Amino acid sequence: MKGYNFGFLDEVSKREIRRKILKAIAIPGYQVPFSSKELPIPRGWGTGGIQITLSIIGPDDILKVIDQGCDESVNAVNIKKFIKAVTGVELTTDTTEATIIQTRHRIPEESMTEKQILVLQVPYPEALRVFEPSEVETRRMHAEADYARMWLYLYEDIVKFQEISIGARYPVLVNNRYIMDPSPIPRWDIPKLNMAKTLYLFGAGREKRIYAVPPYTDVKPLEFEDFKFRVEDFRGKCCMICGSSDTFLDELIDGSSGERIYICSDTSYCKKRRLVRSEL
Amino acid sequence: MELFPILEVRNLTKIYGKPCGECISHTGPIYETNICSRCNSLVACADINFELYPGEILGIVGESGSGKSTVIKLLAFDVEPLQGEYYIKHEKIINILGNGQKNLFNLTPFEKRQIRNQVIGIVYQYPYLGLKMNISAGGNIAENLLVAGLRNLKRIREKVLELFEKTELPIQRIDEPPIKFSGGMQQRVQIAKALSNNPPVLFLDEVTTGLDVSVKARILDLIKNLHHDYNFSIIIVSHDLSIIRVLTHRTIVMKLGRVVEAGLTDQILEDPQHPYTQLLVNSQL
Amino acid sequence: MGYEAVKGGHEAIENACRLFVYERVKNVKTPIKVEQIKDELYLLVDRVMSEASLYAPQLAALAIKQAAGDCFEAVFLLRAYRTTLPRLGYSLPIDTRNMRVIRRISAAFKEIPGGQILGPTSDYTLRLLDFTLFNENKKTINKFINEFLSELDLDVEEFPMNFPKIVDILRNEGLLVENFEGDRTFSDITKQPIIFPAKRCEVLQAMSRGETGGLLLLAYSNMRGYGDIHPTIGELRVGYVPVYIKENLLSGEVISIGEIKVTEAEIIAKFEKQEGKPSFTLGYGLCFGHNEIKAISMAVLDRAMQSKNPQMISENQEFVLAHIDGVESMGFCNHYKLPHYVTFQSDLDRLRKAQKEYKERHK
Numbered sequence: 067m068k069g070y071n072f073g074f075l076d077e078v079s080k081r082e083i084r085r086k087i088l089k090a091i092a093i094p095g096y097q098v099p100f101s102s103k104e105l106p107i108p109r110g111w112g113t114g115g116i117q118i119t120l121s122i123i124g125p126d127d128i129l130k131v132i133d134q135g136c137d138e139s140v141n142a143v144n145i146k147k148f149i150k151a152v153t154g155v156e157l158t159t160d161t162t163e164a165t166i167i168q169t170r171h172r173i174p175e176e177s178m179t180e181k182q183i184l185v186l187q188v189p190y191p192e193a194l195r196v197f198e199p200s201e202v203e204t205r206r207m208h209a210e211a212d213y214a215r216m217w218l219y220l221y222e223d224i225v226k227f228q229e230i231s232i233g234a235r236y237p238v239l240v241n242n243r244y245i246m247d248p249s250p251i252p253r254w255d256i257p258k259l260n261m262a263k264t265l266y267l268f269g270a271g272r273e274k275r276i277y278a279v280p281p282y283t284d285v286k287p288l289e290f291e292d293f294k295f296r297v298e299d300f301r302g303k304c305c306m307i308c309g310s311s312d313t314f315l316d317e318l319i320d321g322s323s324g325e326r327i328y329i330c331s332d333t334s335y336c337k338k339r340r341l342v343r344s345e346l
Numbered sequence: 347m348e349l350f351p352i353l354e355v356r357n358l359t360k361i362y363g364k365p366c367g368e369c370i371s372h373t374g375p376i377y378e379t380n381i382c383s384r385c386n387s388l389v390a391c392a393d394i395n396f397e398l399y400p401g402e403i404l405g406i407v408g409e410s411g412s413g414k415s416t417v418i419k420l421l422a423f424d425v426e427p428l429q430g431e432y433y434i435k436h437e438k439i440i441n442i443l444g445n446g447q448k449n450l451f452n453l454t455p456f457e458k459r460q461i462r463n464q465v466i467g468i469v470y471q472y473p474y475l476g477l478k479m480n481i482s483a484g485g486n487i488a489e490n491l492l493v494a495g496l497r498n499l500k501r502i503r504e505k506v507l508e509l510f511e512k513t514e515l516p517i518q519r520i521d522e523p524p525i526k527f528s529g530g531m532q533q534r535v536q537i538a539k540a541l542s543n544n545p546p547v548l549f550l551d552e553v554t555t556g557l558d559v560s561v562k563a564r565i566l567d568l569i570k571n572l573h574h575d576y577n578f579s580i581i582i583v584s585h586d587l588s589i590i591r592v593l594t595h596r597t598i599v600m601k602l603g604r605v606v607e608a609g610l611t612d613q614i615l616e617d618p619q620h621p622y623t624q625l626l627v628n629s630q631l
Numbered sequence: 632m633g634y635e636a637v638k639g640g641h642e643a644i645e646n647a648c649r650l651f652v653y654e655r656v657k658n659v660k661t662p663i664k665v666e667q668i669k670d671e672l673y674l675l676v677d678r679v680m681s682e683a684s685l686y687a688p689q690l691a692a693l694a695i696k697q698a699a700g701d702c703f704e705a706v707f708l709l710r711a712y713r714t715t716l717p718r719l720g721y722s723l724p725i726d727t728r729n730m731r732v733i734r735r736i737s738a739a740f741k742e743i744p745g746g747q748i749l750g751p752t753s754d755y756t757l758r759l760l761d762f763t764l765f766n767e768n769k770k771t772i773n774k775f776i777n778e779f780l781s782e783l784d785l786d787v788e789e790f791p792m793n794f795p796k797i798v799d800i801l802r803n804e805g806l807l808v809e810n811f812e813g814d815r816t817f818s819d820i821t822k823q824p825i826i827f828p829a830k831r832c833e834v835l836q837a838m839s840r841g842e843t844g845g846l847l848l849l850a851y852s853n854m855r856g857y858g859d860i861h862p863t864i865g866e867l868r869v870g871y872v873p874v875y876i877k878e879n880l881l882s883g884e885v886i887s888i889g890e891i892k893v894t895e896a897e898i899i900a901k902f903e904k905q906e907g908k909p910s911f912t913l914g915y916g917l918c919f920g921h922n923e924i925k926a927i928s929m930a931v932l933d934r935a936m937q938s939k940n941p942q943m944i945s946e947n948q949e950f951v952l953a954h955i956d957g958v959e960s961m962g963f964c965n966h967y968k969l970p971h972y973v974t975f976q977s978d979l980d981r982l983r984k985a986q987k988e989y990k991e992r993h994k
Contacts, residue, residue: 076717099824104714108707109962111969134973141969143641171973189966201949202827210455217492218478222485224499225521228988233977252977272959274824291498298980316972317979331973 067151073120074152079103083121083276087267090278095240096208097191102274105148112145112170113271115187119149119168122183122267128156130164135172135314135331142170159334171234173255175313175332178264180281186249188270191277193237193247213245216288224293236295239286240279248285254297254314259285305330308339350435351397352579353421353547358394358430360416363387365428373603375622380411380602390416391603394430398547403573403580405594405611407587407626413603414583415471418551421581422468423458427451436546438465463493467540467578471552473532476539477524483535484510484520490542509538512575513568530561537568541576550582554589566592587630591615599623655699668692677892677920678702682957683709684821684840685716686891686919703961706842710958718822723875723885727895727917729793732870734921737797739863739899745794750869751921797866798897798913807899808910827949834936834952838929839918842957849955850928853935853945860938862898862914862931869894869921894918896926900934912937 073080079101086100105113123129131146133139137159145168146157158164161174170187178184194204197219207213216237223230234250238259248259249268259266259279266279279285287295304311306327313335315328330336361369366385373380373389380389391413398404406414419425421432432450442460443453450461462468470476477486484506491502510517513534524532533553540548550569554562566589573580584590590597590611597614599607599622607620618624656662669676669692679691683706691709698704734750737743749755763771801807814830825833838846853860871890878886896916914934916926931945938946945951954960 070715074715076715099826101822101824103821104707104710104958106711108965109959110964110966111962113962134970138641139970140644143644147641170969171971189963199950201953210459212456212459214489214493217497218481218485218489221488221492221499221502222481225482225485227985228992229981229985231981231985233979233981234974250971250974252973254977272963289497293499298977299984314973315976317976331976 070152072125072153073123074105074148075103075117075120080121083117086276087118087122087278090267090276091265091280093244094280094283095244095246095277097275097277099274100276102271105271107144107148109272110189111141112168112187114269114273114276115168115170115185115271116145116149116269117271118185118267118269118276119166120152123149123153123155123166125153125155127153127165128158128163130158130161130167130334131169132167132172132174132332132334133170134316135174136333138333160338161332161334171250171252172314172331173251173258175330175335176338177258178262180263183265183267186251186266186268188247188249188268188273188275190235191247191268191270191273191275193235193245195247208244211243216245220288220290224290230293230295237288239288241283241285245288246277246279246285252298252314253287253295256285256287256295256297261285300328303328305336308336308343310336310339349399352400352435353398353581354431354433355394355396355417355421356431358417358420358432359392359428360390360413360420360425361387361392361428362390375601375604375606378602380413389603391420391600394605396598396605396608398579398581400546400579401577402596403582403594405590405597406581406583406600407585407590407597408600409585409626411602412600414585414600415551416603417600418468418549418581418583422466422549423450423462434461434465434547436465438546459493463490464543465545466547466549467543467545468549469533469536469540469551469553471555473524473529473536476536477532479525480523482521483515483524483527486524486535487539487542490539494543505542506538509542512541512572513538528561529557530565533557533565534568537565537572541572544576546578548578548580550580552584553582555584555586569593587615587626599626651699663696665689665692665696668695674921675700675702678843678922678925679705679709681919681922681925682706682840682842683713684919685709685713703842703957707958707961718819720876721819722888723877725872725874725893727868727872727893728796730868730870730872730893730895731792731890732794732868734869735794735866736868737864737866739797739865743797743866744800745791752923794868796897798899801865801899801911806911807913809913825952827952829948829952834948835915835917835929835933837952838916838932838955841925841929841955842960843922843925843928845955845957845960846928846932847924849945849951850931850935853931853943858935858943858945860900860914860931860934862900862927862934864927865897865899865913867894867896867923867927869923892920894920894922894926896923896930898927898930898934 071077083100086098090096090098102114103117105116107113107116129149130137131142133142136142149155150157161167161176161178164182166183166185167174168185168187173184192204194207194216197215198204198207220230234252235247236253236256238246238248238256240246248256261282261284262279263281265281268277289295298314300315303315305313305315307329310330314331316331318327318329320327359370363386365387366382368384369382369387369389370392372382372384374392382389394417406417408414420427430451433447434450442457442464468476487506487509488502491505496502506520507517510520515531515534515538524535527535554565557565570593582589582593594611596609597611598605599614599620601622607614607618607623614623615627618627669688672695675695676688676691679694679702680686680688683691690712691705694705694708698708732748734752735748737747798807817832818830820833820836825837852858854862871892873887873890875885875887878884894917898914900912900914912934914930916929916933918925918929932951935945936948936951941947
C-alpha cells in the first residue's frame with residue numbers, strides 16, 4: 067500500500083513486538099505486556115494476532131488466515147485483505163502450504179510442522195479472569211503459582227453440574243508452570259497444543275498481551291484424576307460433505323427440514339478430503 | 347527430658363505508618379499510648395517474645411487495641427512485620443523447607459502459602475476473612491486440599507465429609523455457600539477448613555465473639571474435643587477471660603502493643619501481678 | 632440435498648462497505664464540506680480530537696464526515712491514522728497559567744482575582760429548539776454578528792493576558808496539599824503498556840484520551856453516592872495554550888509550534904487527614920478542545936483514584952483505566968457480531984452433557 071511501511075507498522079514497533087515474542091517463547095505460557103498499536107481494524111477483531119503476524123512476516127512468507135476454521139469467514143477475509151495490501155505476500159487456503167497461519171477460535175485439523183507458525187487471536191488472555199477481575203491480583207497469582215482458586219472453580223462447577231461446564235477456552239497448564247488461556251478454541255483442539263512441532267503465538271491486542279507455546283512444550287488441560295478432561299462428543303455424526311467422522315463439526319439447522327446436519331469446521335481440509343474421495 | 351517448643355517468636359514488631367526510629371521508645375503502657383508522638387505511626391506490637399510447646403494451648407489476652415490480633419495476623423503471614431523472628435519445628439516444615447532453622451518471615455510468598463496450608467490452621471473472628479462466602483462450604487474446605495495438591499475428586503469429597511462430621515456440620519448442606527449459614531455454623535466451617543490438612547499448629551482469633559452464649563459453649567466444647575483428638579498446639583486470642591480460663595494452659599497479657607505479663611493461666615487469673623491484669627481480672631471474673 | 636458452506640464472503644463484504652457510503656450520500660443535494668463540520672460542529676470535532684489523542688481539526692472533521700457522524704467511528708478513524716505517524720519528539724510541559732483564556736469560572740469563590748469569565752457556553756441557554764435555524768443563511772448570520780459585536784462594550788486594553796490560578800491561592804495558604812506517592816517519572820502509554828498500579832502520568836494520559844461518556848458515567852457514579860469525594864470546581868478554564876518544543880537538543884533552543892485549545896478542570900475535594908495537618912485535596916483534568924464534561928469527570932476520577940482505601944469502582948484505578956478507552960470498548964462490543972459458532976458448538980456440547988447428567992440424577 068502506497069505511503070505505508072511494509073507490514074504497516076513502523077520498524078521500531080515491529081522490533082518491540084518481536085522482542086516481546088522472544089520473551090514469551092522463553093517463558094512458555096507467561097503473558098508479556100506489549101504496547102499494542104491501533105490498527106485500521108477494530109480492537110477485539112484480531113488486532114493482537116495481526117500485530118504479531120505483521121511483525122514476523124517477510125516478503126517470502128505464505129499466509130493463511132482462518133476464522134472458526136473457515137478461510138472465507140468475514141473476519142478472515144478482512145484480515146487477509148489488509149495484510150495482503152500492506153505486505154503483498156502470497157495467500158493460501160492450504161494448511162500445509164502456509165508458513166504463517168493466523169487463526170481465530172480453531173487450530174487446523176492437518177498437523178503442522180516445525181517450519182510453520184500458528185498465530186492465535188485472543189480476546190481474553192487471562193485464564194484466571196473468570197473468577198478474579200483484578201489484573202494486579204491475577205499477576206500475583208501467576209507469579210506465585212497460586213492456582214488454588216482455579217481448581218476450586220472446577221470443583222464448584224462439577225458440584226453444580228456433575229460436569230465441567232467450560233466449553234471453549236479450556237484452561238491449560240503450560241510447561242508445568244503457568245496456567246494459560248488457549249484462546250477460545252474448542253476442547254477438540256486442546257490436545258494439539260501438547261508437544262506440538264509448531265510454534266504457537268498468542269496475541270491479545272485490546273488487552274495488550276503476547277504469550278507463546280514453543281514447539282515440544284508440555285501442555286496439559288486441567289483435570290482431576292477421576293474427572294478427566296474430555297473433547298466435544300461427535301460420536302455417530304459425520305460431515306455431510308466429506309464424510310469425515312474424526313474432525314470438529316459445525317452443527318447446522320437445515321432450512322427446509324429443520325433437521326440437524328453436520329459439516330467440517332475446517333473448510334479447506336474438508337475440501338481436500340472431498341477431492342481425495344472423488345479421485346478414488 | 348528437655349521439651350522443645352514447636353513455635354518460637356522473637357522480637358516481633360509491627361508498626362503501621364512510616365516509623366521515625368523513636369516510635370518504640372516513645373510508646374507502650376508507660377506512655378499510655380501506642381501512637382508515636384513524633385511521627386504519628388501506630389505501634390501495633392513491639393518486642394513480642396514467646397514460645398508454644400507441643401500440645402499446649404496458649405492464650406493471648408488483652409482489650410481491643412492491645413495488639414493481640416496483630417500478632418496472629420503476623421504469624422499467619424496476613425501482614426508483614428517490621429522485624430522479628432518466627433520459627434516452627436515440625437517434620438512438615440522440613441518437608442517444605444528442608445533441614446535447618448529458617449526465619450519464616452523471610453520466606454518467599456510461595457513457601458509462606460505452603461506453610462499456611464500445611465502447618466498452620468487459622469480461624470478468624472469474622473467468617474468472611476477465612477471463607478469465600480459465595481462458594482459452597484464443601485468447596486471452601488476443599489480449597490485447602492487442592493492447594494495441598496490433592497487432585498482426586500472422590501477423595502476430596504470423602505475428606506470434606508469427614509471434616510463435616512468432625513465439626514458437627516449437617517452433611518446435607520455441604521454444597522451450600524456459608525452466606526446462608528448461621529454464625530455458629532460459619533465458625534464450624536472455618537474450623538473444618540483449618541483442620542483440613544492436619545496442621546500441628548492452630549490459631550484462633552476471637553472465634554466466639556458475637557455468638558450466643560449457648561452457641562459459644564458448643565464451639566468451645568468442639569475445640570476442646572478436637573484438641574483432645576488431634577493434640578495440636580493452639581494459640582487462642584481473646585478479650586474474654588472465661589474462654590482463657592476454660593481452654594488455655596498458659597497466658598500472655600498484652601496492653602498497647604506490649605506483653606505486660608505472662609505465665610500459667612491459673613496463676614495469672616488467681617494472682618495477677620501487673621496492675622492492668624488485675625484490672626482485667628477484677629472487671630471480668 | 633447438498634449443503635455448501637457460506638461462500639462469496641469477499642464480495643458480500645465489499646458490497647457492505649460500499650453500501651455504507653451509499654447510505655450517506657443517496658439523498659444528498661449539497662454535500663457537507665469538511666470545512667463546515669470543522670467550523671459549525673466544532674464541539675464534536677474537539678471531542679473526536681481529544682478521544683483520538685490527535686490535535687488535527689481538519690482531519691477530525693474529515694473523520695466525522697466519513698463516519699457519517701458516528702463519534703466512536705470518527706475517533707477510531709483518527710486514532711488509526713495517528714498510529715501511522717512517527718513520534719518525532721515530546722513537547723515541553725504546557726503551563727496553563729499562560730493560557731489565552733476564553734472561559735474561566737470558579738465555583739469555590741464568588742469573587743476571584745481576575746474575575747469570573749463566562750465565555751462561550753450553552754450552560755445558561757434555554758433549551759428551546761430554535762426553529763429559525765431551519766432558514767439560517769449567510770445574511771442572518773451576518774446580521775447576528777454585526778448586532779452582537781456592536782452592542783458589546785469591549786475594552787481590549789484592559790483584558791488581562793493571564794489569570795492567577797485559584798488553586799495556587801489555596802496552595803500558598805497551605806489549605807491544599809498534594810502529596811502524590813509513587814513514581815513521578817514520565818512515560819508514554821502509547822509506547823509502553825500500563826502495568827498496575829499505574830503512575831499518575833499514565834493515569835492522566837489514559838483519561839485524557841478516554842471516551843467522554845465513559846468518563847462521565849464513572850465520575851457520575853462517584854458524585855451520586857457510590858463514592859465520597861464531594862467535589863467543588865476550584866477552577867475550570869478553557870482557552871488556547873502555546874506548545875513549545877526544544878528545537879535543538881544540543882543548544883536547548885525552544886520554539887513555539889503553535890497553540891492548541893484545551894479545557895482544564897481543577898476540583899477541590901473533601902479534606903482528608905493527611906499525615907500531619909488536615910487539608911483539601913486536588914483532582915486534575917485536562918483534555919484537547921472545549922469539553923468541560925470530560926475535563927470535570929476526569930478531575931473527579933483523578934481524585935477518586937487517589938483514595939487511600941478504594942471501595943467504589945470509580946476509586947479503583949484498574950477498573951477505571953481498563954474501561955474508559957472508547958476505541959477498545961467499541962471494538963470489543965462490536966466483535967460479538969463476528970461468528971462464534973465454534974465456541975457455541977463447544978458450549979452446546981457441555982449443556983447437553985450437563986442436561987443428560989441432570990436427567991439421570993432425577994430419574
